[in-house]
Amino acid sequence: MEIDDDYENVEDKNIKDTFGPQTQNHKKCRGSRCLLLLTVGLGIICVLLLIFVILQHIRVLSLSDKQGWFFMPTHAKNWSDSRQYCRERGADLIIINTEEKQRLVSSFTTNIVWIGLSDTENEGNMKWVDNSPLKQGFWVEGEPNNLGDIEDCVDLNPERPILNNRNDLSCSYEIHSICEK
Known part of the structure; x- marks a missing residue:
């Protein structure tokens, strides 16, 4: 019976004045x-x-590029048609002339893409679409190989190592591209 008296005292106690958890006044x-x-x-x-x-x-x-911004057409095209698509929108195929830009572009593309580099004007002399010369190649080992004198345009393959992912390819292949404005 003494135990019951203790429980009655606890229930009667004013618990609002205590510092412990007060579950009676809070919803669970x-x-x-x-x-x-x-x-x-x-x-x-x-x-x-x-x-x-x-x-x-x-x-x-x-x-990322102080001169402009990049966009990728949704349809695969050959190199010339890709360039024309970019130019109709006030842009051109991308020029990647620094290691920083090479790393950036390689990090956001998931498809093999055309870039603005070719030797269509002068065989063996790679130039960018703005006629500036190629300074750093970032080539896949053994490239450019200009296989059969028909590989005049350059693609970037993101599945290859970032600093070795460029390849010369026939300009007639239809792949994606990156435009730069």
């Missing part, structure tokens, strides 16, 4: 409601993180 999160709140909270965090990553990627692509 129970079952599916708690799971729903947790799921919504995590979903909001994921969406915000995704938006942040996308904005960072867009910023890198648009501000």
Whole structure:
């Protein structure tokens, strides 16, 4: 009987004046409601993180080159048609004349793409579309090989090592490209 008296005293005690947990005055999160709140909270965090990553990627692509920005046509074309597509939109095939830009472009493309480098004007003398000479090649080992004197245009293959991923190829192949404005 003494134990019952102790429990009665505890129940009668004014617990508002204590420092311990006070569960009587707080609602508990129970079952599916708690799971729903947790799921919504995590979903909001994921969406915000995704938006942040996308904005960072867009910023890198648009501000990485002080002269302009890049875009990729959605359809594969030969080198000449790719260049024409870019020029109709106030751009040209991309010029990659620094290691920094080589690393950047190689990091965001997933397809083999045409770049603005060829020796169509003067066999064996690679020039960019703005007529500037090639300074750094970043070639796949053994390239350019100008196989059969028909490989006059240059592609970038992102599956190869970043600093060794360029290849000369026949300009008639239809692959994707990168334009630079």
